Amino acid sequence: MKIPATLHAMCEDYRAAATIDLEHDRADLNRKIECPLLVLWTERGSTSPAQRAPIRPMGQMFDLLSVWRERAKQVRGKGLPGGHALQELVPEETLAELQAFLRS
Amino acid sequence: MGSGRRDLLRSVVFAAGTGVLSGLQMKAQEKSGSARLFPGFKASRVETKEAVINVVSAGSGPPLLLLHGAPQTLATWHKIAPQLAANFTVVAADLRGYGDSSKPPDGVNHSGYSKRAMAQDQVEVMEHFGFKKFAVVGHDRGARVAHRMALDHGERVTKAAVLDIVPTYKLFQSATWSLPAATITFSFSRNRLLFRRRLLATVSNSLWVGRNRKLRPNIFVV
Numbered sequence: 001m002k003i004p005a006t007l008h009a010m011c012e013d014y015r016a017a018a019t020i021d022l023e024h025d026r027a028d029l030n031r032k033i034e035c036p037l038l039v040l041w042t043e044r045g046s047t048s049p050a051q052r053a054p055i056r057p058m059g060q061m062f063d064l065l066s067v068w069r070e071r072a073k074q075v076r077g078k079g080l081p082g083g084h085a086l087q088e089l090v091p092e093e094t095l096a097e098l099q100a101f102l103r104s
Numbered sequence: 105m106g107s108g109r110r111d112l113l114r115s116v117v118f119a120a121g122t123g124v125l126s127g128l129q130m131k132a133q134e135k136s137g138s139a140r141l142f143p144g145f146k147a148s149r150v151e152t153k154e155a156v157i158n159v160v161s162a163g164s165g166p167p168l169l170l171l172h173g174a175p176q177t178l179a180t181w182h183k184i185a186p187q188l189a190a191n192f193t194v195v196a197a198d199l200r201g202y203g204d205s206s207k208p209p210d211g212v213n214h215s216g217y218s219k220r221a222m223a224q225d226q227v228e229v230m231e232h233f234g235f236k237k238f239a240v241v242g243h244d245r246g247a248r249v250a251h252r253m254a255l256d257h258g259e260r261v262t263k264a265a266v267l268d269i270v271p272t273y274k275l276f277q278s279a280t281w282s283l284p285a286a287t288i289t290f291s292f293s294r295n296r297l298l299f300r301r302r303l304l305a306t307v308s309n310s311l312w313v314g315r316n317r318k319l320r321p322n323i324f325v326v
Contacts, residue, residue: 016217016219020218025272033254038263040266058269064270068266070274072254086268094184103191
């Protein structure tokens with residue numbers, strides 16, 4: 001892994017989110033995602049030892065279903081225990097929700 | 105082997121475990137890591153108009169694209185991709201700029217790393233595999249890409265799942281700077297060294313996860 005190049009690219013990803021992505025999103029504020037959307041989020045957080053401050057779980061910061069219903073027509077979702085990387089920290093629960101959604 | 109040399113070797117191994125890897129060592133880890141993490145998956149590199157995208161794929165059934173977040177790579181899907189491949193044709197890709205995908209130029213106003221550009225790459229990847237329509241699951245940055253993809257390529261995306269994000273616009277709209285998420289985003293802009301250290305630790309953790317389950321990736325919310 002070419003760390004300097006990856007680090008720069010990742011910073012660019014975040015810079016894009018604060019600039020050009022917002023422009024694109026602003027231009028689409030009157031549009032909604034047409035296809036079915038599944039939203040999974042952390043309901044109870046876990047704190048990584050490397051993280052000095054605990055992170056509030058997404059589900060405690062936002063009403064995820066309401067937020068996404070502003071952006072998509074067909075929204076369903078669920079809060080799961082575990083930390084931000086649901087697919088690594090609660091893989092069984094994440095898999096079950098994805099399978100149910102994708103097969104429906 | 106002399107004891108001095110053994111100590112040196114031990115310190116190198118320790119350094120690897122704690123995230124201080126040289127490029128060469130990281131490359132070796134990465135190769136063995138991918139093979140171990142995705143048994144039965146085919147690794148390939150797909151040329152898109154603006155990038156070369158690294159992917160692993162396997163399975164049969166309806167096509168499903170998996171997009172990782174930051175500071176991760178496609179390796180983040182290793183615990184669920186094999187099970188998904190039982191029912192779907194799974195394509196897990198590194199976003200441009202990440203993992204083994206290429207790092208295109210920044211472009212004007214960071215357009216090289218816009219979610220629009222990233223989504224375009226991945227649509228071309230799925231096209232390469234013969235899929236004009238597909239479902240997409242994204243985590244973190246990958247979920248932002250999935251969101252943009254569902255808007256820009258609505259005719260292609262049959263279903264979308266987003267893991268642990270709110271839309272980018274909403275996030276910045278609600279960013280009182282006390283939000284932990286916002287704090288994390290901007291802390292690394294001010295402190296690249298800390299970010300770099302965390303990035304290294306996370307990458308090495310995900311590569312070592314098969315050997316030491318106590319190690320967990322670090323967490324970035326935004």
